[in-house]
Amino acid sequence: xxxxxEILSKAPxxxxxxxxxxxxxxxxxxxxxxxxxxxxxxxxxxxxQVEELGAQLLLMNxxxxxxxxxxxxxxxxxGLHLFTSWSKPILTDSGGFQIYSLSPLAKVEPDGVRFAxxxxxxxxxxxxEDVIDIQVSLGSDICMALDYFLPYPSPREKMKEAVNxxxxxxxxxxxxFLGRAADLQLWGINQGGVDWDxxxxxxxxxxxxxxxxxxxxxxxxxxxxxxxxAILEQSAGLLPEDRPRYLxxxxxxxxxxxxxxxxxxxxxxxxPTRNARNGxxxxxxxxxxxxxxxxxxxxxxxxxxxxxxxxxxxxxxYLRHLYERREMSSAVLNTIHNLHYYLDIFRKIRQSIQLxxxxxxxxKILLNQEEDTL
Amino acid sequence: xxxxxEILSKAPxxxxxxxxxxxxxxxxxxxxxxxxxxxxxxxxxxxxQVEELGAQLLLMNxxxxxxxxxxxxxxxxxGLHLFTSWSKPILTDSGGFQIYSLSPLAKVEPDGVRFAxxxxxxxxxxxxEDVIDIQVSLGSDICMALDYFLPYPSPREKMKEAVNxxxxxxxxxxxxFLGRAADLQLWGINQGGVDWDxxxxxxxxxxxxxxxxxxxxxxxxxxxxxxxxAILEQSAGLLPEDRPRYLxxxxxxxxxxxxxxxxxxxxxxxxPTRNARNGxxxxxxxxxxxxxxxxxxxxxxxxxxxxxxxxxxxxxxYLRHLYERREMSSAVLNTIHNLHYYLDIFRKIRQSIQLxxxxxxxxKILLNQEEDTL
Numbered sequence: 001x002x003x004x005x006e007i008l009s010k011a012p013x014x015x016x017x018x019x020x021x022x023x024x025x026x027x028x029x030x031x032x033x034x035x036x037x038x039x040x041x042x043x044x045x046x047x048x049q050v051e052e053l054g055a056q057l058l059l060m061n062x063x064x065x066x067x068x069x070x071x072x073x074x075x076x077x078x079g080l081h082l083f084t085s086w087s088k089p090i091l092t093d094s095g096g097f098q099i100y101s102l103s104p105l106a107k108v109e110p111d112g113v114r115f116a117x118x119x120x121x122x123x124x125x126x127x128x129e130d131v132i133d134i135q136v137s138l139g140s141d142i143c144m145a146l147d148y149f150l151p152y153p154s155p156r157e158k159m160k161e162a163v164n165x166x167x168x169x170x171x172x173x174x175x176x177f178l179g180r181a182a183d184l185q186l187w188g189i190n191q192g193g194v195d196w197d198x199x200x201x202x203x204x205x206x207x208x209x210x211x212x213x214x215x216x217x218x219x220x221x222x223x224x225x226x227x228x229x230a231i232l233e234q235s236a237g238l239l240p241e242d243r244p245r246y247l248x249x250x251x252x253x254x255x256x257x258x259x260x261x262x263x264x265x266x267x268x269x270x271x272p273t274r275n276a277r278n279g280x281x282x283x284x285x286x287x288x289x290x291x292x293x294x295x296x297x298x299x300x301x302x303x304x305x306x307x308x309x310x311x312x313x314x315x316x317x318y319l320r321h322l323y324e325r326r327e328m329s330s331a332v333l334n335t336i337h338n339l340h341y342y343l344d345i346f347r348k349i350r351q352s353i354q355l356x357x358x359x360x361x362x363x364k365i366l367l368n369q370e371e372d373t374l
Numbered sequence: 375x376x377x378x379x380e381i382l383s384k385a386p387x388x389x390x391x392x393x394x395x396x397x398x399x400x401x402x403x404x405x406x407x408x409x410x411x412x413x414x415x416x417x418x419x420x421x422x423q424v425e426e427l428g429a430q431l432l433l434m435n436x437x438x439x440x441x442x443x444x445x446x447x448x449x450x451x452x453g454l455h456l457f458t459s460w461s462k463p464i465l466t467d468s469g470g471f472q473i474y475s476l477s478p479l480a481k482v483e484p485d486g487v488r489f490a491x492x493x494x495x496x497x498x499x500x501x502x503e504d505v506i507d508i509q510v511s512l513g514s515d516i517c518m519a520l521d522y523f524l525p526y527p528s529p530r531e532k533m534k535e536a537v538n539x540x541x542x543x544x545x546x547x548x549x550x551f552l553g554r555a556a557d558l559q560l561w562g563i564n565q566g567g568v569d570w571d572x573x574x575x576x577x578x579x580x581x582x583x584x585x586x587x588x589x590x591x592x593x594x595x596x597x598x599x600x601x602x603x604a605i606l607e608q609s610a611g612l613l614p615e616d617r618p619r620y621l622x623x624x625x626x627x628x629x630x631x632x633x634x635x636x637x638x639x640x641x642x643x644x645x646p647t648r649n650a651r652n653g654x655x656x657x658x659x660x661x662x663x664x665x666x667x668x669x670x671x672x673x674x675x676x677x678x679x680x681x682x683x684x685x686x687x688x689x690x691x692y693l694r695h696l697y698e699r700r701e702m703s704s705a706v707l708n709t710i711h712n713l714h715y716y717l718d719i720f721r722k723i724r725q726s727i728q729l730x731x732x733x734x735x736x737x738k739i740l741l742n743q744e745e746d747t748l
Contacts, residue, residue: 046710085692315457322413324443
């Protein structure tokens with residue numbers, strides 16, 4: 001069997017690495033960013049636009065797709081790739097995040113999680129096995145095991161219990177997945193917050209079970225940045241070199257650079273797309289809040305250093321006008337820019353690791369980020 | 375001076391003609407359809423997508439742009455083409471339609487129209503001269519004179535008065551426009567409803583003044599179709615051959631074909647774009663209301679005969695899913711299809727006139743339209 005992950009290059013003096021995740025729908029060059037396409041589409045963009053921007057994979061949402069249009073519908077239509085007509089790799093989350101964050105009635109039981117649909121209140125019970133079945137039916141290239149996470153901060157006893165539940169569910173997920181789909185991967189999610197003893201135990205439990213990739217979950221929930229970075233660093237020492245590492249839901253470029261430096265290979269976040277719709281643009285010189293009055297007569301591009309369609313063609317004045325008029329095209333053009341900004345930085349990150357220039361790139365990007373035009 | 379309009383071909387046995395409207399931003403092949411871009415963008419699409427679909431010109435909205443971001447802003451940014459970064463021809467309406475339809479306080483006085491902004495209630499008074507100044511400042515390739523129209527039905531005495539006001543304003547518009555902008559055109563709008571005596575007087579008054587093109591206004595407001603068609607036919611006999619004719623706001627393909635047959639050269643309508651957003655798709659086999667339950671598992675394209683991006687790539691099941699989830703991408707993909715459908719029919723109309731096959735084309739399209747999948 002072809003290994004599902006190979007390392008192409010490692011940055012000297014840091015844990016950053018450039019690699020390739022192999023999937024049945026093509027390779028993913030890492031470090032990679034997965035734009036979020038919860039319902040099977042990046043909000044406002046066509047797949048063609050997303051491809052042209054250089055997205056290598058999309059994160060779709062098991063929880064949302066399970067509720068509507070339903071797994072059976074998607075399976076009958078040939079799985080998620082055929083249904084959405086997205087032919088590159090797809091990663092689906094386990095749904096855990098949505099269950100715990102969208103459903104006020106979520107209750108974790110030993111055997112699974114009980115919750116109410118946030119759409120119509122339907123009571124649902126999902127076991128880790130069900131979550132595997134769902135993702136295998138969808139045909140997701142990268143499936144995620146169901147985990148249990150708590151808000152930050154939570155009492156240590158409860159955190160410990162969450163780690164134990166996550167480990168038990170991880171094993172059941174692995175058992176359910178075994179022999180099901182040779183061309184799909186199953187990744188495990190470790191928990192434990194920023195408590196290294198718990199995190200370490202969680203990682204060790206998962207390593208004992210064995211997964212195609214390892215995700216760090218339950219981070220970016222408000223814990224101090226220094227503690228988060230320490231956990232990333234310690235985790236990198238424990239996780240095997242030959243498996244990809246995924247930091248879930250972390251979106252600020254500054255954080256991403258720190259995480260890459262600590263050996264993380266994969267990221268996803270709604271930040272570039274959601275902020276685009278809210279009129280907050282990320283540029284090489286800092287953030288631009290496009291509704292600001294000072295842009296009303298500004299004939300310049302959002303970002304003079306950007307080569308995206310939006311920056312090549314439109315002025316800040318016009319983009320402000322579209323935003324103020326609540327035109328859908330505002331969300332479209334802003335999303336094109338923000339996604340281009342992210343995916344372009346990831347291209348540069350990969351290149352810089354291969355050229356042994358990652359430290360330079362990181363310094364340069366962080367320097368520019370300080371010139372915030374807000 | 376180069377004539378602003380030339381006829382390339384005439385269909386035998388009807389008044390249909392294929393021609394070219396010359397503007398400073400390039401030619402418009404007629405019969406032509408102007409997609410509506412009220413605020414300077416077709417809702418949900420990028421200009422690139424609109425261009426690829428084959429749009430030759432856009433209709434933008436003086437009234438909306440006058441209120442926000444304001445004419446001075448656009449003028450300081452170099453006019454409407456530079457502001458919106460749309461480099462093909464632009465037609466602006468006079469704003470009359472919006473004033474009479476959106477502003478409940480609109481009051482026509484001999485010297486102009488008094489109304490309140492539908493956004494914030496600001497009281498505004500616009501004379502026909504102001505409306506010319508606005509459109510010249512915008513740099514619109516085709517400017518429309520301010521007219522006065524009434525709902526259908528209205529008492530004949532009031533209709534007569536509206537025709538007289540429209541004629542007086544048309545002359546003042548023409549005087550204001552004279553010598554202002556050699557590369558812009560001014561078109562007049564005639565009124566008179568479906569009363570031929572009034573319509574005839576209105577057309578004669580406008581011919582006496584002289585315009586670069588003639589629009590038929592105040593139609594499609596609920597009058598019987600037979601009376602509308604009779605007016606189009608009679609108007610075609612009166613309007614000069616060498617000036618383009620514009621039927622404002624009429625959008626159903628069946629009506630457009632009848633109007634082309636009666637010598638109309640230019641159309642605009644929100645129908646394909648607005649209906650797309652509402653989930654109603656026009657196809658070669660009739661209308662598809664995509665939210666219908668029967669499409670939930672339908673793997674086929676919207677329209678098997680269509681070559682647009684949406685039909686080449688996506689299933690009805692996926693489009694229904696996006697619509698049901700209220701995803702912006704639903705509006706985007708639907709708009710791509712509906713605009714493609716319209717612009718493709720206009721390509722076929724022009725070709726058929728040149729090949730003397732317009733009657734065949736019309737019959738074929740109307741036949742297919744009867745197979746409504748609703």
